[in-house]
Amino acid sequence: MSQTANLPVPVRYRNLIGGEQAEPSNGKWIASLNPYTGKVWADVPRCGPADVDAAVKAAYAAFQSPAWAGLKPTARGKLLLRLSELIDREAERLAIIEVRDNGKLMAEMLGQVRYLSEWYRYFGGLADKIEGSVIPTDKSAMFNYTRHEPLGVVVAITPWNSPLLLLGWKLAPALAAGNTVVVKPSEYTSASTLEFVKLFHEAGFPPGVVNTVTGYGAEVGDALVTHPLVAKIAFTGGDMTGAHIGQLAAKHIKKVTLELGGKSPNIVFDDANLDDALMGVIAGIFGASGQTCIAGSRLLVQRSAHDQFVEKLVAFARTAHLGDPALATTQVGPITTLPHRDKVLGYIDIARGEGARCVLGGGRPSDPALSEGWFVEPTIFVGVDNQMRIAQEEVFGPVLSVIPFDDEADAIRIANDINFGLAAGVWTRNISRAFLMSERLQAGTVWVNTYRAVSYMSPFGGYKRSGIGRESGQEAIREYLQTKSVWMSLAEGMPNPFVLR
Secondary structure (H helix, E strand, O other): OOOOOOOOOOOOOOOOOOOOOOOOOOEEEEEEOOOOOOOOOEEOEEEEEHHHHHHHHHHHHHHOOOOHHHHOOOHHHHHHHHHHHHHHHHHHHHHHHHHHHHHHHHHHHHHHHHHHHHHHHHHHHHHHOOOOOOOOOOOOOOEEEEEEEEEEEEEEEOOOOHHHHHHHHHHHHHHOOOOOOEEEEEOOOHHHHHOOOHHHHHHHOOOOOOEEEOOOHHHHHHHHOOOEEEEEEEEEEOOHHHHHHHHHHHHHHEEEEEEEEOEEEEEEOOOOOOHHHHHHHHHHHHHHOOOOOOOOEEEEEEHHHHHHHHHHHHHHOOOEEOOOOOOOOOOOOOOOHHHHHHHHHHHHHHHHHHHEEEEEOOOOOHHHHHOOOOOOOOOEEOOOOOOOOOHOOOOOEEEEEEEOOOOHHHHHHHHHHEEEEEEEEEEEOOOOHHHHHHOOOOOOEEEEOOOOOOOOOEEEEEEEEEEEOOOOOHHHHOOOOOOOOOOOOOOOOOOOOOOOO
């Protein structure tokens, strides 16, 4: 039996604003559909500007309240540690909701939610280790030191592919730094976030420290970004939306962290362990049905190994089992939204029109049992030129473009000839080549003989159109702090007031 079968249908979720469950002020709701069945399973609030204003004001009041602002960093850290324990307790329940909402595999979602608690533990431990400096200035009789202080109200805007994990990448450092937060999840996958934030009261967080507003970008997203009480926006999503948010934020002089798209090269040299590389390529593009910003959607294979490797790749990918994402036997689930399913199929048609040759998949599965779900077959194109749209634009689905290369210089040229720079994979037994490629590839993350490895301890972010700023690791907490320089004179009397000291 599906692990989602025991959830009541339909479920009506509400936002969390100022510590209270809140219905949309306009009385409107959004139907959330299960990607595997195509049927409505929940309703989430379709908020408007009034709800945005209420949530931001609640967060701003909480930021100024002694109940939060008066907490010592160690106390903030202990709240995050308590939250991590609650996540461990509720992991399976939250994962079930995510599977029903976004259609990704239960194995992946449960693994993500179980791992999620480590972000809150890590940043909980880091909360009281934010240290300023004493500056040995060139001024006599003067004492100068720095303080690192929270920004204020942070807006966290999250995507539909991994809602809770990617929220944690923002929420954990923002709270550890002492900010308050308004969360805007994707309108397609809001349910797990609305369920998750109920844990903050049990963990002991003051009301208003974490708030949610659900709805469409044009109706609530822009209002959040431009609200005068918002200090920073942390966004994960597509580069076009990221550019729009960046423009709005710049107009209002707000800080941003933007984790955007990718078109990552997965580079296989002929000296690699080809069996390991095969597993890495499969994980990079067909894991999560290709719906991940780090998808290795461009496979670069050294020409001398190209035909052999592609033959093995097609044979293995053909065995992938599509089905109910809640079942352990399923390897590829549906696309999360119907419009995006159609977009992926549109890119497959574009690839054919450009002259790429489809050697696997290329459409919807023929199995009648999958007819109600939003599935796309694992698809592989060969004969791809790097200038084709299928190689340059983010498809965000289980579609792989295979491109041959001659040598290291050729691989680097092709890999970097893209507007994105989020991640890259390199498969080789040559240690000198591994270091060279890691240095020359224009990507925020480079994996050598592995793929899709992330950690709460390691910074994550992109070059070029793949984003601004870093998430995870010690660098992440700096994204949610501002530095104050304090000067104290130890001298008696003031010198000439018309001269810069």
